[in-house]
Amino acid sequence: xxxxxxxYDFEALLRARRIELPPLAxxxxxxxxxxxxxQTCRHCHVDASPARREMMSPEGLAKCLEILERNAPIGKxxxxxxxxxxxxxxxxxxxxAVALGKHVMVRHNLTVQLDPxxxxxxxxxxxxxxxARNGVEVISSLxxxxxxxxxxxxxxGVFGKSIEAMKRLNALGYGVEGxxxxxxxxxxxxxxxxxxxxxxxxxxxxxxxKSKFGLVFNGLYTITNMPINRxxxxxxxxxxxxxxxxxxxxxxxPQAAQGVMCRSLLSVGYDGRIYDCDFNQMLEMDAVDxxxxxxxxxxxxxxxxxxxPIRFDSHCLGCTAGAGSxxxxxxxx
Amino acid sequence: xxxxxxxxDLKKFGDIGKHAKKLADEFFKYYGDVTGTDGAxxxxxxxxIALAVSHAQKCPYxxxxxxxxxxxxxxxxxxxxxxxxxAAVMLAGITLVHSVQMQNHLDxxxx
Numbered sequence: 001x002x003x004x005x006x007x008y009d010f011e012a013l014l015r016a017r018r019i020e021l022p023p024l025a026x027x028x029x030x031x032x033x034x035x036x037x038x039q040t041c042r043h044c045h046v047d048a049s050p051a052r053r054e055m056m057s058p059e060g061l062a063k064c065l066e067i068l069e070r071n072a073p074i075g076k077x078x079x080x081x082x083x084x085x086x087x088x089x090x091x092x093x094x095x096x097a098v099a100l101g102k103h104v105m106v107r108h109n110l111t112v113q114l115d116p117x118x119x120x121x122x123x124x125x126x127x128x129x130x131x132a133r134n135g136v137e138v139i140s141s142l143x144x145x146x147x148x149x150x151x152x153x154x155x156x157g158v159f160g161k162s163i164e165a166m167k168r169l170n171a172l173g174y175g176v177e178g179x180x181x182x183x184x185x186x187x188x189x190x191x192x193x194x195x196x197x198x199x200x201x202x203x204x205x206x207x208x209x210k211s212k213f214g215l216v217f218n219g220l221y222t223i224t225n226m227p228i229n230r231x232x233x234x235x236x237x238x239x240x241x242x243x244x245x246x247x248x249x250x251x252x253x254p255q256a257a258q259g260v261m262c263r264s265l266l267s268v269g270y271d272g273r274i275y276d277c278d279f280n281q282m283l284e285m286d287a288v289d290x291x292x293x294x295x296x297x298x299x300x301x302x303x304x305x306x307x308x309p310i311r312f313d314s315h316c317l318g319c320t321a322g323a324g325s326x327x328x329x330x331x332x333x
Numbered sequence: 334x335x336x337x338x339x340x341x342d343l344k345k346f347g348d349i350g351k352h353a354k355k356l357a358d359e360f361f362k363y364y365g366d367v368t369g370t371d372g373a374x375x376x377x378x379x380x381x382i383a384l385a386v387s388h389a390q391k392c393p394y395x396x397x398x399x400x401x402x403x404x405x406x407x408x409x410x411x412x413x414x415x416x417x418x419x420a421a422v423m424l425a426g427i428t429l430v431h432s433v434q435m436q437n438h439l440d441x442x443x444x
Contacts, residue, residue: 146409189404196407200377204407 256324
């Protein structure tokens, strides 16, 4: 019989289930280089929008590259935002990381290819060619294979633009079997419910996008909406916060907990502060070493970071519900 | 003021075991076995059937629960709305097919 767990207390839940989740590795550096975005999605945990101005400094970008260069176990760079392509140093950051032999992933919202830069007005239509030239793995949010849900979450007209942007990526080989150019899509529920099983939904996406638009892609990642920031505000305003948290708690899956992404990555904020994940970053829950000292890219030490205790809070229930959730999709079968 | 069909009451479904625990336990096991697993029908197909029945039986609790269940099993709004139309057309058909009984009786009454 499991001991009763205080309300939404994730750490107490882990203790009650005798689950320990220390870091296993640091194989990915996920860097949030800007909160500026051409879109204002209703569920965005970053609260990203065209009004945001936070940008990583040139020194910060250089420090991230230095960390990648000096630490061979960190084989992957995951660049996110906002729309990271809107950062003036984005292109050089990608090229230098590729030159270091790192696997570079970009969280690309598709529409940034077609929308003018919110600050400068410049066109980003060159991005598909740029990605292909550098062998970047493209990971793009498309919350549904139909317009209704996609535009409801990401804004009017987003679905149509996303389809056009995917066509441009496909034309260069992205998502095409055997091309070596990887295009993965991300599904988010459009409200306070859990994602459908990843494999079944991926099959639906592939069938529908192919038959309706002639589009292809490699894999679908299902990601649960985290009850923080903009999405939490929506839940609270609509009186659904408690019901959503209870749903996440009831769906707690120990197998999914074992696979949480904070056990194998570090998240870096635009100011160089380090976090256990992008969600902790938005809640300003800095990663700390075993002595309680905050981690930063400006005094980075791999062993100290790997030995840190991961910080958890109630939002972590989002990553451990059902089939689990991470930046790479479900974490349990 | 008290109201019927409070959405918060859905959480109390388990309370049907209050004075008949064994029967409730057996019901919930059956319920879980039928709706909670992929069988000859997928969970998604079962959710769409349950959504249609929820409308035919006009159960607000079930409509809320199976709208969510349909989404969580990957059904899309078009499929959900078509399921409701299946319920609607069945109810209409059931009503109309009874007019045969009316006509039979009419034939008997009319000289």
